[in-house]
Amino acid sequence: MTDSLHAAGGRYPADAPASEALFDRARAIVPGGVNSPVRAFRAVGGTPRFMVRGEGPWLFDADGRRYADLVCSWGPLIHGHAHPEVVAAVQQAAALGTSFGTPTPGEVELAAEIVGRTPVEQVRLVNSGTEATMSAIRLARGVTGRSKIVKFAGCYHGHADGLLAAAGSGVATFGLPDSPGVTKAAASETIVLPYNDVAAVEAVFAADGAEIAAVITEAAAGNMGVVAPRDGFNQALARITHAHGALLIVDEVMTGFRVAPGGWLGLDPADADLVTYGKVMGGGLPAAAFGGRAEVMAHLAPAGPVYQAGTLSGNPLACAAGLASLRLADAALYRRLDETAATIQGLVTDALSKAGVPHRVATAGNMFSFFFTDADVRDYDGARTQDVAAFKAFFHAMLAGGVYLPPSAYESWFVSAAIDDAALEQIAAALPAAAEEAAAA
Missing domain, CATH: 3.40.640.10 (Type I PLP-dependent aspartate aminotransferase-like (Major domain))
Structure with missing residues (x-):
């Protein structure tokens, strides 16, 4: 299965044989199979995707699948991959x-x-x-x-x-x-x-x-x-x-x-x-x-x-x-980051609202995340009121749609200046099904 299926409007299957094989091998020689805990997907379940290449706004995994990247190596890659x-x-x-x-x-x-x-x-x-x-x-x-x-x-x-x-x-x-x-x-x-x-x-x-x-x-x-x-x-x-x-x-x-x-x-x-x-x-x-x-x-x-x-x-x-x-990283770059973040926030908010999923979007400049809760979030106790099961369902549906989100409800989403119309279209295409999965969770 390659990214050509998604480009035609399809969805990736849940299995990832190459990543599964790598994860099995890693668990025998690395504690938990990863070198930083959140990578293990324990918060969301399933097999972590082993990435082999990044290019601009895209990540490519060991199974040949392409993802629009909203993790950006947990923040550093403001210019995208392999600038x-x-x-x-x-x-x-x-x-x-x-x-x-x-x-x-x-x-x-x-x-x-x-x-x-x-x-x-x-x-x-x-x-x-x-x-x-x-x-x-x-x-x-x-x-x-x-x-x-x-x-x-x-x-x-x-x-x-x-x-x-x-x-x-x-x-x-x-x-x-x-x-x-x-x-x-x-x-x-x-x-x-x-x-x-x-x-x-x-x-x-x-x-x-x-x-x-x-x-x-x-x-x-x-x-x-x-x-x-x-x-x-x-x-x-x-x-x-x-x-x-x-x-x-x-x-x-x-x-x-x-x-x-x-x-x-x-x-x-x-x-x-x-x-x-x-x-x-x-x-x-x-x-x-x-x-x-x-x-x-x-x-x-x-x-x-x-x-x-x-x-x-x-x-x-x-x-x-x-x-x-x-x-x-000049002024034009930060304008682009802010605009891209706002566009994605709007897409996600629209999809979750149409599906009736309680949520709050939280921002700090171009960093943002979605809390699956109706409550105001001003501290850690507020963050813990969210529905993590809904996030888990949302995460996996977005992954199946070719969008790589942070594999935890307690992490920031990150954008890069490399996110282009093609990446935004892939994100937009994945959202309706992901929002419905979250609503059903």
Whole structure:
């Protein structure tokens, strides 16, 4: 079965023999058969599709099927798959060597590009979003001499021990409030509050402010589905933390350079002390960063006593891909991303409404998700009111129609500038049946 059937108006069958064979082989040698849990399709059931190629707005799986991609590698691919200029930049860098363990010009250029677009004054390159948030928290503790961290239920900041408390994303998907292997001592240093609740933040600082090193928040939450901060929420966090001598860490691993040239803080400025970045800044290769005011970053080794290091940090291939991707991300690109996101939101809303499926569309710039619920969603508890069975049915019908959605009701959908009329037509064609499946679930 190839994409020619779908192009003629057909639907893919549920089975995927090549992917099934690969998954069986993987489960024997990789825990759960995947290297990141949400890929396993456990939240939606069925066999995860093993992808072998990406081109523009399309993904191609091991069974030869073509999908319009609304995951975009979980956010980084704002230009679509295998953009020629990004590919050329990586090829040129690889021809010179893959890693040196020394400073390189590319990492200086990428750092300068990030500083030029954002409110941070200095930046340290690392390899993953988890490493960025973990390092930012260590730095905040080193600067303040305090130990406790405040985070928000449903916000996911990577899998560092102290942050796997009431996290969203994979943890919400599998219904695990915490993870085995996280010690009570690590968890005891993390205070978890409801998202978008300023009064709760004020209360905890009134009680424990002298012990709190930092508040960490997603700039706009995207790991419980998309839940944007209410007007003034991030600004209130800055005001409260600074009044008590704590720091504000804004996690832009997901929103950074995706929703605007300067990330969410470019749209909704707040006086953050530290900001973390990832995904888009690596152009699809492993790269992340954390940065902030110069006087805060001065505490970081080798300038200061707070230690952080990484053999592959500032890897020349990742820097080349990230720099090419960011330099292509001009105002016209963000207009296209916003327009495409709005078009898809309209198509989905129309289909679900016609089928009588309760739903809410939630947006944060060009990031969005659909909650299968009538309830207002402003936090993690609201996100959990949705009908996950309806999403599961919707997901599989869209997959059969040649559209690849995030395989979890608790994830953001992402668009790329490569989505064209053909991809939009494929999405539109899949929606009526998917909405009917959701209604029947």
